[in-house]
Amino acid sequence: MAELVPQICGPVLLPGDPGFAEEVAGFNLAAVHRPDLVVGADDTGDVITAVQWAAAHDEPVGVQATGHGADLPMEGGLLLTTRRMQELVVDPVRRCARIGAGVRWGSVIDAIAPHGLGVLNGSSTHAGAVGYTLGGGLPVLGRVFGFAADWVRALEVVTPDGRLRAVDAEHEPELFALLLGGKGNLGIVTTMTLELFPLGPLLGGGIFWPGEDAQEVLAAFSRWAPGLPAAASTSVALRWMPRSAEVDPRVARRQVVHLRFCWVGDPEEGRRALEPMRSTGRPLLDTVAPLDYRRIDRVHLDATQPGLYVLTGEFLRDFDAAALAALLQHAGPGTQCPLPEVGIRLMGGALAGPGARDDAVTGRDAAFFLELIGRLSPGVAERTPPALAAILRALAPWSTGRAFVNLHGMPGGESERARAWSEEVYARLVRAKAVYDPQNLLRFQHVVGQVR
Ligand SMILES: Cc1cc2nc3c(=O)[nH]c(=O)nc-3n(C[C@H](O)[C@H](O)[C@H](O)COP(=O)(O)OP(=O)(O)OC[C@H]3O[C@@H](n4cnc5c(N)ncnc54)[C@H](O)[C@@H]3O)c2cc1C
The missing domain is CATH 3.30.43.10 (Uridine Diphospho-n-acetylenolpyruvylglucosamine Reductase, domain 2)
Structure with a gap:
């Protein structure tokens, strides 16, 4: 050394x-x-x-x-x-940004928002832009613009043989395609060139109800959400709100039902689309209002402090009354469910469209994404894995059979990891892994081909 x-x-x-x-x-x-x-x-x-x-x-x-x-x-x-690799070059004329491996979404948004441009960040802009995008990237504004991976123009990647390769749809297209959604399987990406898009006015925020209203609110959500136009992105979660600077004291330290809503375009139309949820039950708080893009974290209000987390989930083909009943049986108020957050994200819209090019992204066929967050801190660490497993089992009849590599918790063996891709993409990933990484140097985290 x-x-x-x-x-x-x-x-x-x-x-x-x-x-x-x-x-x-x-x-x-x-x-x-x-x-x-x-x-x-x-x-x-x-x-x-x-x-x-x-x-x-x-x-x-x-x-x-x-x-x-x-x-x-x-x-x-x-x-x-890679946290020191902070290269960030924005070209507002060509509408693209060159982003180093260590850059967080928050820095990208601060740099592009003054130009009226957007990217496809996830629910927390503290996450890294490159790692998130290599996992496909399920964005806050996904129903309007698709997955983050759809907007990647080019990557520079160091493959396990130590070679730096510049890849895009024309140069080493198979490697490029499999990096987009294949996560860290095939190399270490040093820079990513992203296409940016003009972003109009946003209406966004959340509506909070008491946890006891879960049945009524989630039932309303399951009827309302599938009929929304693609301009609306939304999710709902049964969650325990922390006390923090970002959380309004009216909802802090209690269990709530949290609807997240973001609308791109005419705010009046967005308000009309949201009306059925606004008139459901007795909300404690409604923060949906015109939103400065730089404050987009206010939509989901994710944790910002490091902690002992496990995030996992499953794509669903439907979230009907029976699925809701199954969910509430395991995670509803009064069930002693130890998870701080159990959520359902609406898929569809541009997330259902074909990708801009060949890639390894999963979930285009899903109607919803079941998103579970657990804590592994002392006191709940032992109860969390069985609670996650019980919810995933209960919702299995509605699953598409696929998981999302960015939010797949601690997948066990090869067959569980394989569920993060279609069978065809998984087979291509395994073949590419043998070509680019014959020594199996990249064997940590969510990697394939570990049964040799
Ligand atoms: C609070 C929170 C909210 C989230 N919200 C969303 C969401 O809305 N949508 C969504 O899709 N995901 C979401 N995620 C998941 C997130 O996208 C993944 O955890 C992603 O891996 C974060 O990337 P990172 O680089 O910051 O993470 P890191 O932990 O630093 O990296 C994780 C993995 O990414 C890969 N990776 C990172 N950098 C590189 C690189 N340069 N080259 C190759 N591989 C690399 C590696 O496999 C690495 O092990 C969320 C996670 C959290 C904790």
Whole structure:
């Protein structure tokens, strides 16, 4: 390892070195990585050098930007952290942005919003733009514009042989397609070029009801949501609200039903579309109003503090009265369900369209996405996995049979991991993995082909 240090611009740290624990830590504290060494990459050159060194020493490689997707702990190997790779170049005329591996969505939005342009960030702009997009990227505005992966023009990627490749729909198209939705299976992406789009006025926010109103509100949601035009993106969650600066005291520290709503276009039309939910039950709070794009996190109000989380889910073909009953039986008020959040996102609209090009994204055939968040902190850690499993089992009759790689928790064996893709895409991923990663260097997190 001594020979690596002078070749790398960023820090190279071993367990026990000052700064090692901070370097490997991320947003999700549930997975504590214990690599043999961590390389804090400053730039693409550092990534190439580290991967070449790892390949020569048969040292497996993991990658982490923010740790929002640190679902599985990494034991041994070389962890590449990309948080210093903050390149961000916006070209408002050509409507594209070049985004480094460590950039968070929040920085991208701050840079493009003044130009009236948009991207397809997820519910938390604290997540990394590259890691999220490689997992397909299920966005807040997905029903209008599709998956984040649909808007990628080009990637620069260091494959496990240590080569830097510039890939797009014309150059190495199979690798490009499988990186978009295939997540970290085939290489370490150093920069991503995204197409931006003009973004008109937004109406967005949430409506909150007491948790006891879950049956009435979720039933109304299941009737109302499927008829919405694509301009509306929405989800609903039964959740325990924390006390934090972002959360209104009227709903803090209690169980609520939280409807999230975002409308792109004429706000008056958006208000009309929302009316059936506004007149349902007795809302505690309604924050839906014209929304500054830079405040888009106000729609979902995701956790912003690191914690011991598990996020998982399943695509559903329907969310009818029987599915609602099954959900409430396991997660409704009074069930002692330990999960802080059990949600249903509406799919469809542009999410159902064909991708802009060939890719590895899953979920275009789904009507809804069941989204579950658990905590693995002391006190609930033992109750969380069985609660997640019970809800997934109860909703299995409505499942499309597919999971979403970005929100797939801690998938166990190969067959469970394979469910994050269609059979055809999974087979292509396994073939590509054997070609690009014959040493199986990229074996951490949600990777395929581990049964050899
Ligand atoms: C609060 C919260 C809200 C979320 N909301 C959404 C949402 O609305 N929609 C959605 O789709 N997802 C959502 N996610 C999931 C999120 O998209 C994934 O966790 C994603 O992996 C985050 O990327 P990251 O780089 O920040 O995470 P990291 O933990 O840093 O990386 C996770 C994985 O991404 C891959 N990866 C990261 N960087 C690279 C790279 N440069 N090259 C190759 N692979 C890389 C690797 O497999 C890595 O293990 C959410 C997660 C959280 C915690």
